[in-house]
Amino acid sequence: MSSPQSILEHTFGYTEFRGPQREIIDTVMGGHDALVLMPTGGGKSLCYQIPALAREGCGVVISPLIALMQDQVEALCAAGVRAAFLNSSLPPERAQQIEQALLDGELDLLYLAPERLLQPRTLELLQRVQLSLFAIDEAHCVSQWGHDFRADYLHLNCLHEQFPSVPRIALTATADRRTRAEIAQRLDLADARHFVSSFDRPNIRYRIAQKDNPRRQLLDFIRSEQPGNSGIVYCLSRNKVENTADWLCQQGFKALPYHAGLPADLRAEHQRRFLREDGVIVVATIAFGMGIDKPDVRFVAHLDLPKSIEAYYQETGRAGRDGDPATALLLYGLEDVVKLGQMAANSDGSDEHRRQERNRLNAMLGLCEITTCRRQALLRYFAEELPEPCGNCDTCLEPPQTWDGTEAAAKLLSCVYRTGQRFGASHVIDVLRGSTSEKVLKFGHDQLSTYGIGSDRSTADWRGVVRQLVVRGYLEVNSEAFGALQLTEACRSLLRGEEKIQLRKLPSRSRQTESRTTNSAADIDPADAPLWEALRACRKRLADEKGVPPYVVFHDATLREMLAVRPQTPEALLSISGIGDSKLQRFGDDFLAVLRDFSREPTA
The missing domain is CATH 1.10.10.10 (Winged helix-like DNA-binding domain superfamily/Winged helix DNA-binding domain)
Structure with missing residues (x-):
């Protein structure tokens, strides 16, 4: 057996362990169980990869997402580790080869999804080989109170029953005290040593703003602060994911949708491109991101309110894994409160479960509306105190009035x-x-x-x-x-x-937008009056054709923004508040014709 220090240096190319890594590794090396809470980018994977290599036998890693296993295994193989995965994506003959390699002692690490592990055939296979450890990654999935609950995780206590001498290490980046207790109870880790690292990610700048034309806010943010960078944009619904990805593509970005309703091969392709190409933006539901290893995600933007602080922390934590500066932008509005409240009220859980969901939503809202340091509030939620304001969140940098x-x-x-x-x-x-x-x-x-x-x-x-x-x-x-x-x-x-x-x-800025969009027609600059009247006439004509009031076509606020911005392309028109995909399709050409007629610059 090689020493952990030797493996760290020669296999993974690092000279020093970080934080509690060495202590965690020594615990598992000694045959003891461990429950590890460490922020994304803190080096959780080494805590089980190194003891798996240093102990006799093969380490088994339970991972919830099939799509990630290939990338994780490829990275390990590139480092010279004999690693493989078994999941439904493999043809039968390849799966048989991997099983034989396991039986022949030719694997150091084997990745399995929980549903695969729990198959009687797989458990019988594992009984026939020497195992160095079990690593249960994303262990918060066992919590029915959590945001990524996976029913298969509830049955992983069988590992303690069927393999009592094999040490187990459960790892997660997100768990409050209640979730930690549930992980320990459900996985039979009552005697496990707990390692709780700081939840602080000082390189991430947290920014939370009220929605005020969120598409324009997102566009301004990416163009002014993140040009050419990789990022993740989270939306609550699949429809919004696809519309937002299409719109970002129209704005000239390389944006890909990701949600559970897409074909599995397309999801895998989009994830693969995100991991391997520069400057890709993934627009996704929460179905995307768990375990993402991409180190240079420079921003995570939420266009809808997350359900809880745990979800917010988990999702924003996918930015800046490399330790370099990153930004987490959240845009929220009252409609988010209504929508998430409805989802909580209509959930299938017990009354207590619904109450807990509502309490977590209220805590998330509280984080949005506070006027003090956001990082202090975020860490306090996880029972960690930050003595001084962080100086790297919006409320510290620009104290709200x-x-x-x-x-x-x-x-x-x-x-x-x-x-x-x-x-x-x-x-x-x-x-x-x-x-x-x-x-x-x-x-x-x-x-x-x-x-x-x-x-x-x-x-x-x-x-x-x-x-x-x-x-x-x-x-x-x-x-x-x-x-x-x-x-x-x-x-x-x-x-x-x-x-x-x-x-x-x-x-x-919101006040300026409000004052601009609520001005009466009498406040229109005389030089803009001809265009203003032409826009109103166009609206009236279209409304008459459809047999609807003019505001059904566009509100005055939308016309005023057209007047101020004077968009010349469908993509630019779509960034105007009040114009969605459907209205662009139905009315866009007519209004663009008017705007081009009055353009101060000749069109190409």
Whole structure:
């Protein structure tokens, strides 16, 4: 047997162990079990690869994603390690060759998916060979409270029963105290030594912003800060994944979609390209990323709110594995709260499970709305204290301004009460701002005492108030009643004037956008008036042809942004707020014709 230090130097090319790596390796080398929590990029894999090479026999690695095994095995083979994987992607004759190599003692590491491992035939095969260890990677998958639950992981306690003398090491990058306890209990690791490294990833800059034309926000971020870099963009739905990937391609980026609904071979191809090509952006659901070894992912962007801080930490941790600077950008809005609340309410779990999902969502929202250091809050969630603000998150670099929101909060809460706690944020805000919309008039809400009392604030400002009151527990969103806002017991003190509340101000850019897009036609620059009228005439013509009101084609805010930006191509038009793929297809050519007629620059 070679020593761990010799293997580290000669096989993997490093001179020193990092953090607790050596202590973990010594524990497993001594035949003892270990539960390892180490952040992505912290060197978890060496903690089982080195003892597997140093001990007699073959190490068995349980990994949840078939698509990743080939890359992991190829990397090991390139380092001279005799490694292989067994999964359903192999032809029968190749699988038989690997099984024979295992029986002949010609493998150092064998990767298996949990469902493959649990087959009686596989367990019988493993009983016939000498094993150095079992490594259970992504061990948080065993937790039914977690974000990546895999039912097959629940049965891995059989390893302790059938192979009692083989040491086991369970590893994950993400687990709070409750999940750690569940891992230990479900995997029969009660006597395992726990190694909990710092969760801090100081090279990642955390930035969280409210949605304000998220496509444009993403485009500005990539073009100004990440040109040519590899990154991951997470979306909640498969449809949004595909639309966003298509749109990024139209903007000139090399973007690939990834979700569970795509054919397995296409998913594998996209993952392969991401791992092996430079400058590829993967747009994905959470189906993508677990165990990704690509070191130079420079950014992770979320276009929808993650379900929990665990999920957020796990997904953002895929950036900057090489230790170089990376950015995690999250864009969120009230619609995310409603959507995720509905998903939690409709989940198949018990009442307790749904409550826990809601609590985790509330914690995620709290991270979004805080005005103090985000890294301190993130680490505190994992029971780790950072003594000083990090200096590398948005709230440290640009401390958010706050304002006395006591009166505004009382107005909003009163309006929610006066409208019967049966309506969503948009309608309540319409009432506050004195809108004459059909819905406001239909329900007679123009007769309420709260009608128009919030006309001094923009729609975006009011949505910010709603979000923060939801996060702080003064309001709740009833997911079973179409997102209706409802008062909580905590709001009484605000309504009675017994409590004051400081709210976070919107970024200045959002305010500029709001003021630009809510200006009346009278505020149009005289030089722009001909184009403004031509755009309105085009809208009216299309609306008449379709038999719909003009706002069904585009809102005024969309026309104003066209006026300001003057897009000349379908791709540029698609970046305008209020224009999606369908409207681009139906109305894009007509408006582009108008815009090109008024272009200040000759078209090519």
